[in-house]
Amino acid sequence: MAVSIIFCLHYSISSHCQLDGPLQFLPGYPFQPRKSHDSDYVREYLHLRSRTKSFASLLRLRSFMTQYTHQYFHQQGFVNIHTPILTSNDCEGAGEVFTVIPDSELTPSQEQINKDKNPMRGTSSPILDPKETFFGEKAYLTVSGQLHLEAMARSLSKVYTLNPTFRAENSKSRLHLAEFYMIEAELAFLDNIHDLCNTIEQFIKSVLNRVLESHEEELLTYRKLINLANITDLQCIHDNPFIRMSYSAAVTILTRHGFDVNPDSGLSKQHELFLVKYTNNVPIFIINWPKHVKPFYMKRSGEDPDQVLAVDLLCPLVGEVCGGGLREDDYSILQSTLYEQGLQEKLDWYLELRKFGNVPTGGFGVGLERFVQVVLGQENIKDVIPYPRYPHHCKLYVPTLSPIKSKDRMSLPTHPDSPANSFCSSNNSKQKLVRHWLGHQTIGSSRTVSTVAAPPPAPSPVFICAPAPFYTSPMAYLTPSDRLVLVKP
Numbered sequence: 004m005a006v007s008i009i010f011c012l013h014y015s016i017s018s019h020c021q022l023d024g025p026l027q028f029l030p031g032y033p034f035q036p037r038k039s040h041d042s043d044y045v046r047e048y049l050h051l052r053s054r055t056k057s058f059a060s061l062l063r064l065r066s067f068m069t070q071y072t073h074q075y076f077h078q079q080g081f082v083n084i085h086t087p088i089l090t091s092n093d094c095e096g097a098g099e100v101f102t103v104i105p106d107s108e109l110t111p112s113q114e115q116i117n118k119d120k121n122p123m124r125g126t127s128s129p130i131l132d133p134k135e136t137f138f139g140e141k142a143y144l145t146v147s148g149q150l151h152l153e154a155m156a157r158s159l160s161k162v163y164t165l166n167p168t169f170r171a172e173n174s175k176s177r178l179h180l181a182e183f184y185m186i187e188a189e190l191a192f193l194d195n196i197h198d199l200c201n202t203i204e205q206f207i208k209s210v211l212n213r214v215l216e217s218h219e220e221e222l223l224t225y226r227k228l229i230n231l232a233n234i235t236d237l238q239c240i241h242d243n244p245f246i247r248m249s250y251s252a253a254v255t256i257l258t259r260h261g262f263d264v265n266p267d268s269g270l271s272k273q274h275e276l277f278l279v280k281y282t283n284n285v286p287i288f289i290i291n292w293p294k295h296v297k298p299f300y301m302k303r304s305g306e307d308p309d310q311v312l313a314v315d316l317l318c319p320l321v322g323e324v325c326g327g328g329l330r331e332d333d334y335s336i337l338q339s340t341l342y343e344q345g346l347q348e349k350l351d352w353y354l355e356l357r358k359f360g361n362v363p364t365g366g367f368g369v370g371l372e373r374f375v376q377v378v379l380g381q382e383n384i385k386d387v388i389p390y391p392r393y394p395h396h397c398k399l400y401v402p403t404l405s406p407i408k409s410k411d412r413m414s415l416p417t418h419p420d421s422p423a424n425s426f427c428s429s430n431n432s433k434q435k436l437v438r439h440w441l442g443h444q445t446i447g448s449s450r451t452v453s454t455v456a457a458p459p460p461a462p463s464p465v466f467i468c469a470p471a472p473f474y475t476s477p478m479a480y481l482t483p484s485d486r487l488v489l490v491k492p
Contacts, residue, residue, distance in 0.1 A: 099170050
């Protein structure tokens with residue numbers, strides 16, 4: 004006779020817990036118990052920071068927001084589209100793209116070296132014909148999936164995507180990343196900018212409402228860990244209708260409050276944050292922008308041909324969270340614009356969308372990380388994504404070390420004949436071992452150095468002696484590179 008047992012496991016909330024076995028902390032673990040660590044310090048250990056209470060909480064809340072995003076679009080009848088990461092289009096037209104080139108095309112053949120050698124420099128400088136490259140044309144990491152979504156919207160009516168996007172903006176600010184996630188949506192038969200604003204507001208409030216309803220306790224816990232006392236700012240967003248004002252009205256307000264604003268150059272981050280503060284932290288839709296400030300695909304205004312029906316949503320803490328607009332559906336106007344910007348050949352397929360079964364469309368894109376910043380109250384965008392990517396930072400682990408000044412250069416007594424993984428000896432009792440990753444590198448006999456070469460292949464450990472003032476723990480690491488500067492922790 005078979006027996007079936009059905010049971011449920013419940014999370015224990017008892018305060019009476021007993022720990023069996025000793026609690027051990029291995030040397031080198033960067034986070035100490037019952038101690039608050041600065042976010043800049045925690046960020047240096049990307050592979051370990053999810054073990055901190057605050058970042059684990061953040062990852063759960065980010066996951067919930069992503070889940071509720073998909074649920075919202077599913078409930079509204081949108082079709083999820085996987086737009087390509089590799090593309091030949093720069094959707095924003097700003098040129099801030101990452102070019103994709105296979106390794107095989109970066110190393111010139113001997114025939115190319117002989118053909119393209121520059122006698123003035125004595126080096127080769129091969130110039131590849133785009134038709135001879137891997138894709139037969141220039142390829143980039145996508146900056147937006149919008150154009151591909153537009154093509155799908157004309158048959159599926161309502162489409163969306165949540166994909167990584169890439170911008171080669173040389174900025175290390177608290178609001179910029181080289182790789183981030185975009186929530187993008189396109190709707191067919193949309194011909195009114197206010198209808199688009201309604202859709203954006205409905206989406207933002209839907210996700211926020213789900214978080215507040217289901218995860219308010221975790222949200223409050225996270226905010227307390229980053230020294231925020233409450234969620235009154237979120238209640239202000241949730242309870243009030245978003246304000247709408249034209250670009251020209253925004254410029255007037257800024258000018259009246261002493262800002263020097265060029266009406267033809269767009270809004271700076273300082274302008275955006277002031278406008279939100281001006282409206283008592285209620286989000287603002289800025290609509291009807293000058294056409295030369297926005298990309299080529301924005302629809303011209305019927306009231307003023309120098310304006311386009313575009314919209315930016317400004318929120319507390321971060322400024323712009325969302326951008327969108329109606330798409331130009333007039334074939335002749337779009338054709339003229341593409342010709343003026345030299346894009347007629349590259350985007351002939353995009354123009355062709357208006358030729359066969361054309362309908363008016365509109366859409367928007369929300370930066371997921373900035374949205375998470377607003378909800379969680381986190382000021383730095385690098386702390387709302389598991390592995391932030393920004394200029395000079397694409398590693399999993401970057402030691403918190405600072406360069407040694409010339410007067411602080413260390414004397415490194417070692418033996419030139421010793422193997423790379425051996426210990427060095429020292430007669431100075433104040434010198435202790437500090438372990439650095441220096442590749443296959445053996446330092447010569449006692450000398451003072453500021454840099455050492457770290458040639459490939461894979462790194463192997465080198466033990467070197469350093470005076471006591473130059474270390475803070477028994478273990479310090481350097482990541483191998485072509486040229487390494489000895490540093491003081």
